[in-house]
Amino acid sequence: MALSTRKWLGLALLAGALELLAAAPAAAQGTVRRHLVYFRDKAGTPYSVTQPQAFLSARAIARRTKQGIAVLPRDLPVNPAYVTQVKNLTGSPQVVYTSRWFNAAVVACDSVTLARITALPIVRSAATLNRSQQKFSPAPAPVQVPPVAARGTLATRAQYGPAYQQDRQIGATAMHDAGFRGDGMHIAVFDAGFPGVNQIPAMQPLFQENRLVATRNFVDGGKNVYLRNSHGTNCVSAIAANQAGFYIGTAPKATFHLCITEDVNSEHPIEEANWLAAAEYADSAGVDVISSSLGYTTFDAPSRSYTYAAMNGRTAISSRAATVAARVGMVVVSAAGNEGNNFWRYISAPADADSIISVAAVDSMGNKAGFSSFGPSADGRIKPTLAAMGQAAAVLSPSGAAFRGNGTSYACPVLAGMVAGFWQANPTLTAQQVIAALRSTASQANNPDNSLGYGIPNFVTAYNALHPTAPLAATASSPTAEALGLYPNPAGEGALTLVLPQDLRGQPLTLRVLDARGAVVAQQRLSASTSSEVPVRMGRLAKGAYTCEVSAGTTRRTVKFVQQ
Structure with missing residues (x-):
């Protein structure tokens, strides 16, 4: 898998063909x-x-x-x-x-x-496939990292929350502005558990709009996936979360299939067999994109581990399964691994599979994350394939809170959501043509390497290469760019930040807060400011939904927020 323990992608090591395990x-x-x-x-x-x-x-x-x-x-x-x-x-x-x-x-x-x-x-x-029978116990929580400084168009940032930069970096914000949010695309997420997904406010649109169509638990059997390890919750939130003003994932309107394939309590080939079963399920259900933040290199004794020589796309059971999944027309997006600064160094299975997207991690500035695994595959193919933000990436916890963490685990779903939106925008493409279009227009397309592969893809760049006579603008152009913004939303007890559109800057402002009935519950005057970002305090508000109204002369803008 892919967290900070031995189990997670890149921090696990495997070796040897599955058939060799019979000799144990x-x-x-x-x-x-x-x-x-x-x-x-x-x-x-x-x-x-x-x-x-x-x-x-x-x-x-x-x-x-x-x-x-x-x-x-x-x-x-x-x-x-x-x-x-x-x-x-x-x-x-x-x-x-x-x-x-x-x-x-x-x-x-x-x-x-x-x-x-x-x-x-x-x-x-x-x-x-397995040598131990251990009872389930919770795995350690992922290591959180400090928030990064805000950058970019703050009005848009106010809508996307901490997901803004990772979405913007690959053109997902512009993709959304163009009307492509994953509608009609089916994404399967393979992971170790999805606790809280059925309760997180930002994930409720999945249930309200009937876009969570199936769940499968290949570890315990049955269909309950809202248990076990929260790594899957973190990962799916990067794609599916959809709460304007708090957090928006890269494919917030896609349809989802959640599959538990990983048991974090031990590392044996049974988990790769679970991956195979989930991939065949995804195929039979008509899934378009698989997002898998799992990786295999080393097993618990006495199961035999893999060596780097086995990372050839033809040895590991999960890699063989991923290759077939690609052959039957799905785009498989797999985290490359977190082994870049340890003794293994290289990609893990199934990231070594042929014809899939193996995802490296970069920071908000596009620099390779030190932990991100290197290629090539053992048979010399360029790996990883593409890169997305996985250092200080923002994801959601089972409580619904946003935090930042590190891992190709997070870069993978961030990119998988954009892949779904890109395919939605270009429905006549085959799965392999989708991969080729993103790869050929990525930041290192002319000089790929075994650190970031073909580099960071961008929706607009790839889309415009396919549609030269009707290109999209390179930057976001939706009305939200000139809307009034406010964050954090939901609000707590601390100060809030107003994000002012251009027509409210440089002049004194009147701020009013209205409750759900329309009654004014707070009011204050704000000094003129040329800044796009103005801190304010609303005073003590009861829990509930409110409207913040800011005006200057005849210009008036409003934004809704929730007080927790």
Whole structure:
């Protein structure tokens, strides 16, 4: 994964092909483990590539059809007769889930039963995926960093809150001004848990507008994802949060699928198998973009770890899964890893996968973050692919509070949201054409390296390259740029800051605060100021919704805020 502990992206290390794990010492008889059981073929399957509606949603079929991607035997489900043979063996093996792409099943059983399974003529091989059975316990909270100084157009900043710079840096604010906020695009987020997402005010539009369409928990089973580790909450907020005046993510109108694939209590290949299962779910559900802030390099003993040589896109199970996900028409966005200043140094799986976007981290000025992992992949491909703000990036906690943290974990969703909006704006592109368009117009497109890849992409630059006769303006042009702003919003007990449009500067102002009934509850005079930013104190206000009105002569502007 990708936080400040060994579990998180870049701070975990893996080594060796999944098949090699079968050579590790067998589990003690009677101890139930999870194993990946590979079948020999799909002979006799009742499914057909000519009838994909039996195993793919209409949206999934449409995504493939639009991109000219055929349904292949690889896409057919595992033969159900093979699954039945496994289930009927003595020892009561449990088939947890199956994999279409790998023609395999994740099976929970003890070592004696596993021997019976591998003896079946239909089985090619098996690999043990986990070696411990630990109870869930909360992982440490991410390290928070101090806020960065405000920069840029403050009226727009007042709307976006602390997310402003990370959104603006890749052109997402201009993308929103142009009307592309991810509407109609489906994004799947793979992570370790999403506590608080169903309660955070800035995330409520997801529920009010029915844009959280599915949840899957591949660790515990079932559909409850509002538990476990808050890393997923942090990451999805960077895309989906939508509370003007407090925080706006990069694709605040997209539709979401939340999947728990990571167990932070241990590091074993079972989590990569969970990633595979989630990717196949995303494919079948018709997802457009996968955002994954997870990474694998080293496992807990006795599972065998990866070496850098295995970061070739063809060895790690998550990398192989990510490659297939790209082949079936999804854009996979994966955090590159946080290993840049430690002994591993390089990208982790699945960031090494072919045909995906591996995301490096930069600061607000576009400088590479020291912790961001380097490329290339072990087979010499340029990695990472692109970069976004991951140093002092703003995300939300399960309580709904905004904080700043470090990690390619955060750069990944910031960029994934822009990718969704860019694809929305250019719906005739294929997934690979989306990646190519962003890559070819990024800040280092003419001189890519293994620090930031092709560099920092920008929505406007990429869009204008595709639409030279109808380009967008390079800067935001929405009415919010000349609106009255106020932050923080919601407000606490401290001072507030007014962000004045040009027509209210340089003259004395009258400020009034009206409650929800329209009654004036506070009033004051403000001295003339040429500054765009003026601190004010509203006095003691009861909790609730208010309107702040600022006027000068016949010019009057209002902004709504919430007192907490």
